Amino acid sequence: MxxxxxxxxxxxxxxxxxxxxxxxxxxxxxxxxxxxxxxxxxxxxxxxxxxxxxxxxxxxxxxxxxxxxxxxxxxxxxxxxxxxxxxxxxxxxxxxxxxxxxxxxxxxxxxxxxxxxxxxxxxxxxxxxxxxxxxxxxxDPADRRWERWNAVDSRRRVTLPDGRAVRAWTEVTAVVNDVVSFVHRYVFPDGEELLSSATLRxxxxxxxxxxxxxxxxxxxxxxxxxxxxxxxxxxxxxxxxxxxx
Structure with missing residues (x-):
């Protein structure tokens, strides 16, 4: 989405x-x-x-x-x-x-x-x-933050208020000049995976x-x-x- x-x-x-x-x-x-x-x-x-x-x-x-x-x-x-x-x-x-x-x-x-x-x-x-x-x-584009948005460095666990843990990571999908597109991936405890995509300037x-x-x-x-x-x-x-x- x-x-x-x-x-x-x-x-x-x-x-x-x-x-x-x-x-x-x-x-x-x-x-x-x-x-x-x-x-x-x-x-x-x-x-x-x-x-x-x-x-x-x-x-x-x-x-x-x-x-x-x-x-x-x-x-x-x-x-x-x-x-x-x-x-x-x-x-x-x-x-x-x-x-x-x-x-x-x-x-x-x-x-x-x-x-x-x-x-x-x-x-x-x-x-x-x-x-x-x-x-x-x-x-600041000079910091090139998007280069650290990859499946390894961005891996994290998010604990929800009800105690469940969600696995998450980010993948860059395109870099065109100063425009970067990426997707956040979230895996819930029951195995369901949800995606959130966006583009930043x-x-x-x-x-x-x-x-x-x-x-x-x-x-x-x-x-x-x-x-x-x-x-x-x-x-x-x-x-x-x-x-x-």
């Missing part, structure tokens, strides 16, 4: 178990916290791990995601009533409604085509107030800066790691903080 880890309820449970709170969440939470009591948009909020934490911090939070199964999982969690949940994409966003917008878990890379990325940035600029901040992550720093400038954003910070290291000295990431002009 395309994007099965977000669209299939069984794989959403695996995704939630495999992706607990981490340094990335700490980073986004800290940046959002620099605007106390902000109206926050979490675009591509998934199952709501960060979304719910931001609401608990006292922000007014809206979580938007096109995957119904992920949103259902988010809505079932404690504190979900503090969040406005919307099924959709950036196209549904109201104008001038948010002080901060975040795209986490490399959501930006799922916008593969230049047209989709540009349209999303335009929507985000429209949705943010002038001076509002956009914060997102995107893997790895944009360079100049590409990110140019696209943001075109959309009306000014880059304030661009870090290379979750500890706010310089590009090339951190975790193989681009962590972008930009302001709407």
């Amino acid at each position: 395309r994007h099965g880890e977000f669209e299939d309820p069984r794989l959403v449970t695996v995704y939630d178990a495999e992706c607990p709170w981490g340094r990335d969440d700490d980073f986004f939470r800290a940046v959002v916290g620099e605007t106390p009591g902000a109206r926050v948009l979490d675009l591509g909020c998934g199952t709501g791990r960060l979304t719910l934490a931001l609401a608990a911090d006292g922000h007014t939070v809206t979580g938007v995601d096109p995957a119904r199964a992920s949103l259902a999982a988010a809505r079932a969690k404690p504190g979900a009533d503090r969040v406005t949940w919307i099924e959709g994409t950036s196209a549904v966003l109201p104008s001038g409604a948010y002080d901060v917008a975040v795209l986490t878990s490399h959501v930006a890379q799922f916008l593969v085509t230049g047209a989709d990325w540009a349209a999303t940035l335009d929507d985000l600029r429209r949705a943010l107030v002038t001076g509002g901040r956009l914060v997102f992550d995107s893997r 790895f944009r360079t720093e100049p590409e990110l800066r140019d696209s943001l400038r075109t959309a009306g954003f000014a880059v304030e910070h661009l870090f290379g790691g979750w500890g706010r290291e310089a590009v090339g000295a951190g975790d193989g990431e681009f962590l972008v903080v930009a302001r709407a002009g």
Whole structure:
């Protein structure tokens, strides 16, 4: 299934178990916290791990995601009533409604085509107030992360809330310039195997800066790691903080 880890309820449970709170969440939470009591948009909020934490911090939070199964999982969690949940994409966003917008878990890379990325940035600029901040992550292509996504290095066991263990691994299926396609394979205890395929775009720093400038954003910070290291000295990431002009 395309994007099965977000669209299939069984794989959403695996995704939630495999992706607990981490340094990335700490980073986004800290940046959002620099605007106390902000109206926050979490675009591509998934199952709501960060979304719910931001609401608990006292922000007014809206979580938007096109995957119904992920949103259902988010809505079932404690504190979900503090969040406005919307099924959709950036196209549904109201104008001038948010002080901060975040795209986490490399959501930006799922916008593969230049047209989709540009349209999303335009929507985000429209949705943010002038001076509002956009914060997102995107893997640095120089790190060549996809070369470590293979059946050996990526093998893992995911323990579900009911105690069952799921075997999982990732296989890259195609690399065409800066576009990488792959499939996650999951084998459940009863032998059932489910697949989740996806494609990511790895944009360079100049590409990110140019696209943001075109959309009306000014880059304030661009870090290379979750500890706010310089590009090339951190975790193989681009962590972008930009302001709407």
